[in-house]
Amino acid sequence: MKASDKAKHRNELICSALRSAILERVLLPGMKLPEDSLGERFGVSRTLIRQALERLAAEGLVELRRNRGAMVAKPSLEEARDVFELRTQIEDLVISRVIKDMTLEKLAELEAHLAKEVEAEHASEPISIRLATEFHILLAKLTGSPVLLRYVEEIGYRCGLTLSLYARPHSSNCGISEHRQIIDALANADEEKARDLMRSHLTAVADRALITQKEAGPLVYLDALEPYARQVRESRD
């Protein structure tokens, strides 16, 4: 309901709705996603839901086990590290491309987005993460390369999920000033500096998130509590 709603057809609409729900922590990692219930709630048949789930599985946001249905993916720390490293490599390329063909219009777009980020600085965690991700997606868009855009989007979403799993509260807000610096470097056509900033930005985000797993938010509690919760529930009925 929030993000890119130029998607015309229900197919993609459902897909991005589910994606948003996952990234905004309405659907938590590990939750089951039965086709029937989702279909009922969305008012469509299982066919469309299944399509969406398959696509999200391809993107790595959903885990799909044969004959056992779908659940929101629960990326391991290993996986998280891999995704972040990969992201660094890809965004290296994005920086080179963007800087090779920079215009005033593009700079203005970046500034406009940054303004939105600043405005939402004290908003909820999921919204911060979403805006931060969109900054990187905007950069990818500015390259004009559909290929780069596609992969930055995908990897960005995965990172978003990872952060929502492992990041401690407000660990990603500080990213705004780093985005600021990156824009400045781009404006000065300083490729090396922009790339270095992006690299340290990404590793900083990853470190803030991934190293702090043990002090992670309530999400992990819920998951960890599940066996106990079940015992309590079962002792009642």
Next chain:
Amino acid sequence: MKASDKAKHRNELICSALRSAILERVLLPGMKLPEDSLGERFGVSRTLIRQALERLAAEGLVELRRNRGAMVAKPSLEEARDVFELRTQIEDLVISRVIKDMTLEKLAELEAHLAKEVEAEHASEPISIRLATEFHILLAKLTGSPVLLRYVEEIGYRCGLTLSLYARPHSSNCGISEHRQIIDALANADEEKARDLMRSHLTAVADRALITQKEAGPLVYLDALEPYARQVRESRD
């Protein structure tokens, strides 16, 4: 029918069958892929075909236009360049990872694969391309990272399609000696050298292929006509 056939279920089987058909130029770029005919030929219903087509579309091997069906993708030169550059970035990471945790067993696997490549040195063009791609996939496997494997596979297939479109005959065979050198560098744990070799290997492949578009096969003619066709169209309305 050739490659990884540990896929148990028809779902994935159909998918890899179509993928092989595309990469081996049985299905040529631009060809229509109607669900009915494919379903009939594969002996399954349209449901499964559709699933496979959607997945291949996500991988970039198939183009899927609303209400107009699927066709084998016809990557533009721009796209081809993007994919190859992206590949370079990703395989950089693969090299680092592989070298960080190299074992004798892994080296042996690489050697075994190279032997297969040498053996098939004078085989048909699609087979050469497939084996070359599998070399890179094997490297990704050796990292032990599912994430890296997934993306190297996907990008590798896309490059395969591109090569089958634009490469002149036998332009990719020379890659064998380059693979040889890469293995040696890996054996010596010379990360920098391995990475440089990989980089120049990939750009060499790309150059051999992408620069020679003009002498490419008959398929490209159709594309080359586009500017002229457009002129005619635009002079009309």
Next chain:
DNA sequence: GTATAATCGACTGCATGCAATTTTGCCATC
């Protein structure tokens, strides 16, 4: 009381049918 086996229920895997949309061939008109 524990371990093992069998039954039950829920959910997915897949096929098919109907509706919607696009394309193609045809005809009338300019």
Next chain:
DNA sequence: GATGGCAAAATTGCATGCAGTCGATTATAC
């Protein structure tokens, strides 16, 4: 001869139904 509109055929979009599979619960034996 070319252009515009119209109708029919082909093809996808989506829903639903039935069968198969997996997991959970219960029953049974030790």
